[in-house]
Amino acid sequence: MRRVVDHAVTLVAWAAGTLSLGLLFGIAGYLAWRGIGAIDLAFLLEPTRGAGAEGGVRYQVLGTLILLATALAAAVPIALGIGLYRGVYLEDPRAKRRISLLLYVANGVPSILFGILGLAFFGHFLGWGKSWLAGGLLLGMMILPTLTLAFAERVDAIPRKYIDAAAGLGLRRSQIVRAVVLPQSVGGLVSGALLGLARAAGETAPILFIAAVFSGATLPKGIVDNPVLALPYHIFVLAQDSFEPGAEAHLWGTAAVLLALVMFFALAALPLRLRLHEEAHRG
Amino acid sequence: MAEPALHRTPSSSRTVAPAAGSADPTATATAPPRPVLEAYGLSVHSRERTILRSIDLVVEPNRVLGIIGPSGVGKSTLLRCLNRMTDLIPGLRVTGEVLWHGRSIHDRGIDPDALRARVGMIFQQPVVFPGSILANIVFGARRVLGLGKRRWHETAERVLREVSLWDEVHDRLDQAANELSVGQQQRLCLARTLALDPEVVLMDEPTSALDPASTEAIEHLIQRLRQTRSVVLVTHDLDQARRVTDAVACLCLQDGAGQLVEQACCAEVFANPDCRAVAEDIADPNPSIHGPATHNQGARPS
Numbered sequence: 126m127r128r129v130v131d132h133a134v135t136l137v138a139w140a141a142g143t144l145s146l147g148l149l150f151g152i153a154g155y156l157a158w159r160g161i162g163a164i165d166l167a168f169l170l171e172p173t174r175g176a177g178a179e180g181g182v183r184y185q186v187l188g189t190l191i192l193l194a195t196a197l198a199a200a201v202p203i204a205l206g207i208g209l210y211r212g213v214y215l216e217d218p219r220a221k222r223r224i225s226l227l228l229y230v231a232n233g234v235p236s237i238l239f240g241i242l243g244l245a246f247f248g249h250f251l252g253w254g255k256s257w258l259a260g261g262l263l264l265g266m267m268i269l270p271t272l273t274l275a276f277a278e279r280v281d282a283i284p285r286k287y288i289d290a291a292a293g294l295g296l297r298r299s300q301i302v303r304a305v306v307l308p309q310s311v312g313g314l315v316s317g318a319l320l321g322l323a324r325a326a327g328e329t330a331p332i333l334f335i336a337a338v339f340s341g342a343t344l345p346k347g348i349v350d351n352p353v354l355a356l357p358y359h360i361f362v363l364a365q366d367s368f369e370p371g372a373e374a375h376l377w378g379t380a381a382v383l384l385a386l387v388m389f390f391a392l393a394a395l396p397l398r399l400r401l402h403e404e405a406h407r408g
Numbered sequence: 409m410a411e412p413a414l415h416r417t418p419s420s421s422r423t424v425a426p427a428a429g430s431a432d433p434t435a436t437a438t439a440p441p442r443p444v445l446e447a448y449g450l451s452v453h454s455r456e457r458t459i460l461r462s463i464d465l466v467v468e469p470n471r472v473l474g475i476i477g478p479s480g481v482g483k484s485t486l487l488r489c490l491n492r493m494t495d496l497i498p499g500l501r502v503t504g505e506v507l508w509h510g511r512s513i514h515d516r517g518i519d520p521d522a523l524r525a526r527v528g529m530i531f532q533q534p535v536v537f538p539g540s541i542l543a544n545i546v547f548g549a550r551r552v553l554g555l556g557k558r559r560w561h562e563t564a565e566r567v568l569r570e571v572s573l574w575d576e577v578h579d580r581l582d583q584a585a586n587e588l589s590v591g592q593q594q595r596l597c598l599a600r601t602l603a604l605d606p607e608v609v610l611m612d613e614p615t616s617a618l619d620p621a622s623t624e625a626i627e628h629l630i631q632r633l634r635q636t637r638s639v640v641l642v643t644h645d646l647d648q649a650r651r652v653t654d655a656v657a658c659l660c661l662q663d664g665a666g667q668l669v670e671q672a673c674c675a676e677v678f679a680n681p682d683c684r685a686v687a688e689d690i691a692d693p694n695p696s697i698h699g700p701a702t703h704n705q706g707a708r709p710s
Contacts, residue, residue, distance in 0.1 A: 216498035290535035290597070292496055294548030294604060295525025304551060305537070 153388075156381050163378025173340060173354075177363050178371035182379050184343050188257070188353030189326060189386070191345070192336065195261020196268055196325050197318060203265075204272035204314060212280030212310075213302055225277065232270035236330040239267050244334040253335070255352035257345045260336020267331060268321030275317025279310035312397055319394035323387045329357040356383040442510070444469050444608055444638050445490055445527070450504035451665075452485055452494065458665040459485050462504070465657055465671060467608060472630055472639040474649040474674075477659030477686060482666035483642045484532075486659070487610045490640065491527035492520040525552045528601035530611040534593035541588070542581040544596055549603040567599040571629055591622025598629065608638045616644055627652050646687050650674055658683040 171181035211224045240263070247259035283306060291301045329337075337358035345351040356379055363376040445467035452460040460482045467473050467490070475483050488494045492513055494502050506513045513523055525548070536544050545564045549555040555563060564581060568574040573595045577588070585596060594614060601609060611630070615623040630639055630652045643649050649656050657671040660682065669682045677683045 286531065286533065286535045287537065289493065289496065290531065290537070291547070292521075293491070293493060293524055293529035293531075294601065295521050295523075295552045296548065297521050300551050304547070309538070 153384060156377065156384050159377035160379075160381025160384075163374040164381055168378055169382070172343070173359075173375075176340070176372070177359070177375055178369050179375075182356065182359065182382060184354040185356045185359045185379065186382065186386075187344065188337070188342070188355045189357075189383075191257055191353055192261045192264055192332065192355060193322050193325060195258060196264035197322065199262050199265030200269045200272050200321065201314065201318060203269060204276055204317070207273045208276040208280055208310070208314070209302060209306065211277055212283075213298065213306060225274070228270040228274050228277075232274070236267060236328050239263055239331040240333050240335070243331060243336075248335045253348060254350040255335055255338060256348050257336055257351055257353040258348045260332040260353070260355075263331045263335065264325040264328060267328065268318075268325050271321040271324070272314060272317040275320070276310060276314040279313030280306060283309050316394045316397045319390045319397070323390035323394070326387050326390065327357050327383060329361050332358060333361075356386070441469055443467055443507075444509065445640075446505075446507040446510075447489065448505040448507070450486075450489055450502070450506060452482065452489060453501045453503070455499045459500075460489075461662070461665040461667050463659075463666075463668045465668065467638050467640055468655075469607075469638055470634050470636070471654040472634050472641055472652055473671075474653035474656040475640065475642045475659065476644075476646065476649055476656055477666065478661065479644075481659045481661050483659060484612050486666070487529070487612050487640060487642055490608075490610055491524045491529060493524070493529065495520055521552075525604050526606050527608045527610060528604060528606035530594070530597055530601060530609060530614045532613045533617050534590060534597045536585040536588070536593050536596060539585060540582045541577055541585045541596065544585045545600050545603055547600055552604060555603075563603050564599075567602045570602055570632070571595040571599045572625060573599060589622075591618045591625065594618060594622065594626060595629070598626075606637065608640065609633060611639060611641045613642050613644055615648065623648075646678075650678075658686055660686045 168181040169186065170183055172183045173185070174180035207224070207228075211221055215221055215224070243259055243263040247253045247256065247262070251259075253259050287305050287309070288301060291305045296304060332355055336352055337355040338352040339359065339362045340354070342352050342354050345353060359379050360376060360383065363372055363379065366372075443466045445465075447463055447465040450460065450463040450465070451458065463486060465473075465486070475486060477483050485494065485500075488497075489502055489506060494500050502514075508518070508523065508527075511518070513520075537547055539547075542560060542564055545567060546555055546560045549563060550557075550560070561581075565574060565578070568577065573592060576592060577583075585593065588596060594617070598609070598614075615626050618626065627648065630641065633639055634654075641649075641653060643653075653674060655671060655673050656677040658669040658677050658680070659666045660669050661667075669686065670677050670680050672680075678687060
């Protein structure tokens, strides 16, 4: 009987593993198969022409990178601040738990809600219209919980003995943060940032109303009414509007580029996470 | 940092303590030197209970003060009161006085970080930071004293010689410190503390995690340290207390809180019937843990 249960559990585990890997490779494989024909160096380097049917995705890639860089620049200092305040300066464990809970809730807010929030605040209240900065800041808000939680987890995992030993040597709290806390936790921030970027790169809803346009934008020259092109928004519009065969190839090519970008971030985070894992276990 | 009370008193002005290994019985008879640290009516409360009640304690220069008592009596907490490490534990309330060269360490003008640099601390388990041996030695000194990079090696040699680790590690200062044996790590921790040139070194059962050879090395070090500094040694090993301390403070549990039974030179403490009860209590439960078994058997008062 026990062997039957054992075999059944093994089977279910195998099935679950195969299914999830199959999905991943299925999606990636299908996108690559449909998109690979459209992709060449010119596709990456040339701007779009002819309503999306010809040319490349130069400004979509650059626009997405601008949005991601802005998001990162906005989110990293705030994540550092929250994580250090929570982990080092806040003494009440209940308050710590409350901050974590808030971050988990914020992490679950649907992205379209960020989109309309951004529309109301940046678009209408600040009167920025469509702006790359609004989109970048909004994406920064979206990935902030991921970054902060990954960082705070590492701060919490620092053994108390290191803090005590450093304090026992007479280091000030700010020195302990720099000499002990940050070196042992900054990896969490980096891997959180890469995971957050992988997610932000593909988000369409937050940039739909306030940051991205389909055509007519190159590199931003100011803030107000300076939108960018972006890969996910490009896919969104092409998938809805185009029935031309040229546009369809373009669509799959763009999708494959976005996939490559997202996978790059996710895979870049992997060795870092594994290494940190090892260090944490070695103590 | 520029606290007058936290200035170092030149140790050369003091006469060197008597030969290592024996407590000086005349020390209490002659006029006592001005204490480095004193505690009066020191009590510590957590949210739930009183941990220590009304402790009086005197740490004299160039003396080793032992603190003994059963597990959970608050020995480590008492030690942490002396350099305000208790500040770091949320919910802990300390009442009473601790004087550092006659001045309360809870005065507004006292900088607890500067105090901790003068009153160093060694923990039960050695705590080495990730990084090289050299980085560990200068970990505090470069940040607290602003020790320049050019003086790192000379400082490392001085303190490593002081803890008898120089010969073992002088050719591999750049290697990871966590590859050292536990006994070497503990001596490294002591070297790191000595790099700050503290006046007092607080040691919280520094040898309980060590093998007999490392224990012996640390005990020799304590004897050498008292020529220039004061040591407060929490220990579970009564024989160790006899071997290395000049005076012993004996704590026991009364109504759930740690209280001082007596602080005196070793022989007197062990003559006190209450302390003998404490001593038997410490020595009996699991005699094999601390040091060689033969020592413990000898330690048991008959």
